[in-house]
Amino acid sequence: MTRPDAPPGAVRQGSLREWNLAVVLGRIAAADRPPSRAELAAGTGLTRATVSAVVEDLLAGRLVTEAEPTPRTGAGRPSRGLVLATDGPAGLGLEINVDYLAACVVDLAGRVRHHTVRRADLRPLSAAEALARLADLAAHARADATREGLTLAGAALAVPGLVDDAGLVRLAPNLGWRDVPVPALLGKGPPLTAHVDGVPPLVVDNEANLAALGELHAGPAGRPSFLHISGEVGIGAGIVLDGALYRGARGWSGEIGHLPIRPDGPPCRCGSRGCLETYTGQEAILAAAGLAGADLPADTATTRLAELAGAGDPAALRALAGAGTALGVALAGVVNLLDLDTVVLGGGYAPLAPWLRPPVLAEISRRVLTAAWSPVTVRPATLGAAAAAVGGAGSVVRRILARPAGWLARPA
Amino acid sequence: MTRPDAPPGAVRQGSLREWNLAVVLGRIAAADRPPSRAELAAGTGLTRATVSAVVEDLLAGRLVTEAEPTPRTGAGRPSRGLVLATDGPAGLGLEINVDYLAACVVDLAGRVRHHTVRRADLRPLSAAEALARLADLAAHARADATREGLTLAGAALAVPGLVDDAGLVRLAPNLGWRDVPVPALLGKGPPLTAHVDGVPPLVVDNEANLAALGELHAGPAGRPSFLHISGEVGIGAGIVLDGALYRGARGWSGEIGHLPIRPDGPPCRCGSRGCLETYTGQEAILAAAGLAGADLPADTATTRLAELAGAGDPAALRALAGAGTALGVALAGVVNLLDLDTVVLGGGYAPLAPWLRPPVLAEISRRVLTAAWSPVTVRPATLGAAAAAVGGAGSVVRRILARPAGWLARPA
Numbered sequence: 001m002t003r004p005d006a007p008p009g010a011v012r013q014g015s016l017r018e019w020n021l022a023v024v025l026g027r028i029a030a031a032d033r034p035p036s037r038a039e040l041a042a043g044t045g046l047t048r049a050t051v052s053a054v055v056e057d058l059l060a061g062r063l064v065t066e067a068e069p070t071p072r073t074g075a076g077r078p079s080r081g082l083v084l085a086t087d088g089p090a091g092l093g094l095e096i097n098v099d100y101l102a103a104c105v106v107d108l109a110g111r112v113r114h115h116t117v118r119r120a121d122l123r124p125l126s127a128a129e130a131l132a133r134l135a136d137l138a139a140h141a142r143a144d145a146t147r148e149g150l151t152l153a154g155a156a157l158a159v160p161g162l163v164d165d166a167g168l169v170r171l172a173p174n175l176g177w178r179d180v181p182v183p184a185l186l187g188k189g190p191p192l193t194a195h196v197d198g199v200p201p202l203v204v205d206n207e208a209n210l211a212a213l214g215e216l217h218a219g220p221a222g223r224p225s226f227l228h229i230s231g232e233v234g235i236g237a238g239i240v241l242d243g244a245l246y247r248g249a250r251g252w253s254g255e256i257g258h259l260p261i262r263p264d265g266p267p268c269r270c271g272s273r274g275c276l277e278t279y280t281g282q283e284a285i286l287a288a289a290g291l292a293g294a295d296l297p298a299d300t301a302t303t304r305l306a307e308l309a310g311a312g313d314p315a316a317l318r319a320l321a322g323a324g325t326a327l328g329v330a331l332a333g334v335v336n337l338l339d340l341d342t343v344v345l346g347g348g349y350a351p352l353a354p355w356l357r358p359p360v361l362a363e364i365s366r367r368v369l370t371a372a373w374s375p376v377t378v379r380p381a382t383l384g385a386a387a388a389a390v391g392g393a394g395s396v397v398r399r400i401l402a403r404p405a406g407w408l409a410r411p412a
Numbered sequence: 413m414t415r416p417d418a419p420p421g422a423v424r425q426g427s428l429r430e431w432n433l434a435v436v437l438g439r440i441a442a443a444d445r446p447p448s449r450a451e452l453a454a455g456t457g458l459t460r461a462t463v464s465a466v467v468e469d470l471l472a473g474r475l476v477t478e479a480e481p482t483p484r485t486g487a488g489r490p491s492r493g494l495v496l497a498t499d500g501p502a503g504l505g506l507e508i509n510v511d512y513l514a515a516c517v518v519d520l521a522g523r524v525r526h527h528t529v530r531r532a533d534l535r536p537l538s539a540a541e542a543l544a545r546l547a548d549l550a551a552h553a554r555a556d557a558t559r560e561g562l563t564l565a566g567a568a569l570a571v572p573g574l575v576d577d578a579g580l581v582r583l584a585p586n587l588g589w590r591d592v593p594v595p596a597l598l599g600k601g602p603p604l605t606a607h608v609d610g611v612p613p614l615v616v617d618n619e620a621n622l623a624a625l626g627e628l629h630a631g632p633a634g635r636p637s638f639l640h641i642s643g644e645v646g647i648g649a650g651i652v653l654d655g656a657l658y659r660g661a662r663g664w665s666g667e668i669g670h671l672p673i674r675p676d677g678p679p680c681r682c683g684s685r686g687c688l689e690t691y692t693g694q695e696a697i698l699a700a701a702g703l704a705g706a707d708l709p710a711d712t713a714t715t716r717l718a719e720l721a722g723a724g725d726p727a728a729l730r731a732l733a734g735a736g737t738a739l740g741v742a743l744a745g746v747v748n749l750l751d752l753d754t755v756v757l758g759g760g761y762a763p764l765a766p767w768l769r770p771p772v773l774a775e776i777s778r779r780v781l782t783a784a785w786s787p788v789t790v791r792p793a794t795l796g797a798a799a800a801a802v803g804g805a806g807s808v809v810r811r812i813l814a815r816p817a818g819w820l821a822r823p824a
Contacts, residue, residue, distance in 0.1 A: 162781065170782075170785065225660075239749075246653070248750055248752065249751050249752055249754075250753065250782070250786055252751040253749065253750050254749065254751075255751075255780075255781050256749055258745075258748045258780075258781055259748060259749065260741050260745055260779060261675065262674060262675070263673065263737075270779075270781055271778070275779075325675075332670075333670075333671040333672055334749060336668070336670045336671060337649070337666065337668055337746060337749070338651075338660055338665050339659070339660025339661050339662055339664040339665040339666075340660065340661055341661040342661075366683070367670060367682075367684045368667075369583065369667050370574060370662070370664045374662055374664070
């Protein structure tokens with residue numbers, strides 16, 4: 001298999017077509033306005049005959065469509081620009097979290113075509129029961145996608161835990177899961193997605209990783225570097241370096257919730273002491289604000305906290321200032337280590353960003369060596385709680401864009 | 413310019429030769445034993461005629477030489493394997509640190525051909541005076557290289573500070589430097605290196621970055637991921653991900669010395685409080701061991717500390733245990749965040765590793781979520797204090813291997 005980011009060693013005939021398909025499709029995906037065949041030839045260095053043949057394949061496979069013709073500017077046929085298809089392959093993004101399930105469908109052009117969130121405390125349920133509910137939500141999303149003429153090419157599921165390559169959830173402390181074989185439990189029903197070479201039918205991934213991909217998907221173009229921190233009951237981070245998710249040596253990066261703030265601080269669910277999560281996890285913040293035991297769902301409690309802070313409630317303001325300072329201490333360490341120019345406050349932190357941001361910035365400016373001449377941007381996430389499901393669906397779409405030949409060769 | 417790691421878009425004729433040169437030279441560099449032209453053709457997919465032409469160019473340019481012929485195994489001429497030349501281009505690595513200067517020369521095959529260290533406390537000197545001493549050391553290294561038939565193709569200088577793209581040292585707190593234009597100050601004499609397209613005559617880089625590259629150079633083959641932490645008066649880290657140095661969004665990654673251990677801990681030279689450096693910087697460890705003010709050079713003091721610890725001195729053992737615990741708290745946070753499977757104790761930490769390693773491992777096993785099923789290796793550096801100069805010289809060599817056409821096209 002030849003991937004566009006793999007050095008070709010020597011380009012062989014068989015893979016040359018795959019390569020050209022990916023190069024032309026990538027140009028169409030990245031273009032500001034629909035490029036013509038002639039512009040694609042000029043931009044890629046391929047001959048016009050090659051570009052025409054490649055474009056025919058992409059049109060026949062519902063990967064691109066022709067945009068409305070632009071007015072004639074000279075002799076000859078009007079040039080028709082090419083755009084990504086919105087009735088071809090799509091990605092399915094799923095999320096299972098402590099207190100909600102979500103499903104979403106993203107088309108090849110990156111548009112969210114379907115999005116459902118179902119609130120429920122999943123902690124009392126077994127993993128099999130929780131996954132059965134998720135399968136139901138996924139089937140609805142699939143039926144909706146089919147009605148819109150889309151074909152699901154793959155799925156990605158976000159879980160708040162550590163996942164290995166085979167989709168085994170090693171540990172999801174806040175769900176009480178340990179060694180849960182998600183693909184086996186979820187894959188009992190009929191297949192959700194078409195078989196596409198190079199696109200796994202189901203990828204299980206850490207919630208914070210997929211949320212960071214969602215933010216990448218929703219954010220400005222280019223190859224940004226940022227840390228996306230999701231504040232839920234647990235805290236996770238996704239690290240995007242040069243436009244790509246950094247997963248770590250074994251795929252378990254981003255456990256920022258267990259960065260020590262005070263080595264001898266309060267005990268943490270992980271068995272250690274003084275972790276960031278004990279200061280700035282959702283439950284810790286709510287408890288500090290006097291909202292613990294109110295028995296509200298977490299998102300409702302967060303909304304309530306934001307309302308109280310907005311109204312100037314001293315306990316709410318004190319809790320958010322304390323959490324923001326602890327978050328800032330941790331993030332200053334991360335920025336010193338990784339030299340990131342942007343930190344995105346996601347998940348439950350997004351609606352609290354007006355109060356968390358100032359103390360976070362204060363700690364960064366106090367502790368980051370380069371802050372004086374190289375400011376760090378701290379901003380709320382664009383997608384908030386939807387980020388992980390959108391990011392999962394987007395990761396499927398990116399696989400198709402990276403290797404369209406797999407989609408074109410799928411069994412009819 | 414075509415680099416082997418850049419997707420070619422469309423391969424044009426002009427760059428095809430460059431590409432083939434890099435592919436064949438890369439194969440020779442990576443081979444376990446000297447490959448023949450026939451083996452190179454089989455391994456690259458290029459024709460034998462193309463390989464022969466490419467090899468002629470590489471031989472003529474002193475990038476490869478023919479190894480001794482192996483015994484005939486059949487009909488035809490004996491096959492002569494190809495190896496990297498040891499009388500062609502070489503890299504110059506330089507280091508300026510708080511209490512020493514160093515210069516080293518590494519040949520294309522990766523061998524260290526020259527290495528000099530000159531001890532002196534550089535803090536009383538101006539930047540211009542310190543760099544004049546370094547220029548003298550560099551000139552000696554160059555003369556030595558020339559005597560051995562080597563041509564210096566580029567130089568890299570390690571400094572204990574934050575450096576921008578133009579080689580301006582923005583801040584080197586332990587040298588007392590701020591905004592020092594190193595290339596302008598060092599480049600006053602005759603040019604040290606040949607002009608080679610694609611190889612900058614002088615790269616100024618952070619000491620911890622180049623030390624990590626040195627460790628990469630000296631360590632096992634492959635594409636490892638590790639953190640190399642250098643414990644000197646200041647503490648720096650170089651982060652290697654998948655065999656490549658991670659520099660951060662602006663090139664300032666690795667400031668691990670300012671990871672907060674206790675947010676309200678002792679004041680740090682950086683202006684903040686409780687940074688790792690205040691617990692495990694060389695001066696902090698020596699003070700805790702009762703060796704402060706002994707007025708010994710730092711490396712002598714470190715040796716003395718290791719001797720005392722080896723003899724069971726309680727103050728020395730207590731100081732090292734405390735430093736190891738603080739180091740472990742910081743490293744556990746880094747491993748949780750980045751999921752690295754290896755931590756290398758470098759610089760002044762290397763000789764102290766027997767005492768630092770156990771408390772570091774204890775904190776990692778206590779605080780890293782994945783440690784139970786995925787152990788982290790903590791080991792002393794292979795190169796110790798020489799790492800940065802070797803890494804700098806090696807980075808020059810890698811540039812030539814990545815784009816040999818630049819070397820071949822240099823003015824006679």
